Amino acid sequence: MRSTTVSQSPSSVAQAEPLLEVQSVTRSFGGVRALTGASLAVPRGRICGLIGPNGSGKTTLFNIITGYERADAGRVRLDGKEVTGLAPERIFAMGVGRTFQITRIFARLSVLDNMLIATQRRERWWRSMLRGAGSAEEVERAMELLRFVGLAGHARALAGELSYGQRKLLELAYVLVADPELLMLDEPAGGVNPTLIGQLAERIRELNEQGKTFLIVEHNMELVMSLCDQVSVMSFGSVVVTGPPEEVRADPRVLEAYLGLDDEEDDLVESGGGTSGGR
Ligand code: ADP
Numbered sequence: 617m618r619s620t621t622v623s624q625s626p627s628s629v630a631q632a633e634p635l636l637e638v639q640s641v642t643r644s645f646g647g648v649r650a651l652t653g654a655s656l657a658v659p660r661g662r663i664c665g666l667i668g669p670n671g672s673g674k675t676t677l678f679n680i681i682t683g684y685e686r687a688d689a690g691r692v693r694l695d696g697k698e699v700t701g702l703a704p705e706r707i708f709a710m711g712v713g714r715t716f717q718i719t720r721i722f723a724r725l726s727v728l729d730n731m732l733i734a735t736q737r738r739e740r741w742w743r744s745m746l747r748g749a750g751s752a753e754e755v756e757r758a759m760e761l762l763r764f765v766g767l768a769g770h771a772r773a774l775a776g777e778l779s780y781g782q783r784k785l786l787e788l789a790y791v792l793v794a795d796p797e798l799l800m801l802d803e804p805a806g807g808v809n810p811t812l813i814g815q816l817a818e819r820i821r822e823l824n825e826q827g828k829t830f831l832i833v834e835h836n837m838e839l840v841m842s843l844c845d846q847v848s849v850m851s852f853g854s855v856v857v858t859g860p861p862e863e864v865r866a867d868p869r870v871l872e873a874y875l876g877l878d879d880e881e882d883d884l885v886e887s888g889g890g891t892s893g894g895r
């Protein structure tokens with residue numbers, strides 16, 4: 617329903633001015649060529665998936681886009697502005713929210729306090745903790761986002777007591793505090809139970825309907841195929857295919873990218889057992 621007002625033809629996807637544009641990015645770690653010339657365009661208002669076997673460079677690409685790593689060559693543009701090499705806080709301030717493959721929440725603080733740290737992210741976090749738990753307005757906003765991800769009932773619990781999936785939802789709430797225009801999620805469903813994956817998918821759709829753009833790294837194919845408008849496939853450090861989910865699923869290059877890898881995790885997850893959460 618979301619896409620009824622937006623043309624879905626591949627040519628219009630290609631022609632629309634992208635919110636995020638990555639051009640020929642390379643990055644090596646010692647002798648490991650993590651990125652070998654990766655290019656990617658994320659159109660505004662879309663949910664874009666980024667898939668590929670383990671080690672194909674997805675997280676490194678995320679790190680470069682968000683300023684956590686430097687590119688050896690290539691460029692990143694956000695909304696037409698060059699952001700290559702800017703510090704993470706600058707890119708964050710420009711409207712890019714990002715979650716991590718391994719969640720980065722403070723386990724010994726309450727769920728609500730984690731949210732208040734996000735609220736005050738531009739101060740030093742310890743200063744904001746010393747200052748006390750934030751204004752009534754900040755608390756209200758934090759609670760509203762916790763309600764949105766279904767964690768309001770856990771606001772006073774220690775974040776470390778949350779289940780793995782709940783932590784991922786907390787991270788989503790955490791990045792939403794800054795009201796980013798682009799949300800980059802690194803394996804949001806990894807290790808998460810099907811019920812919470814469904815909840816996550818619903819929240820992503822809702823946020824997208826409110827106008828937010830997504831770039832999502834995810835191994836759960838059912839989730840990717842049901843959620844995404846466009847899917848890009850990485851192999852050996854570059855993007856080898858980009859297109860609508862049905863086209864990508866049928867593209868022989870995609871199978872090829874996954875072939876010869878015997879690590880279980882690298883297998884395309886075809887039957888997630890109702891993990892799409894989709895209706
Ligand atoms: P993916 O997220 O697709 O699994 P990564 O971007 O994490 O892939 O990794 C791509 C390649 O780069 C892998 O071979 C990985 O071991 C290597 N790599 C990533 N980060 C580092 C690092 N900080 N130091 C050394 N090698 C790294």
Ligand code: MG
Binds near residue numbers: 674675717
């Ligand atoms: Mg990764």
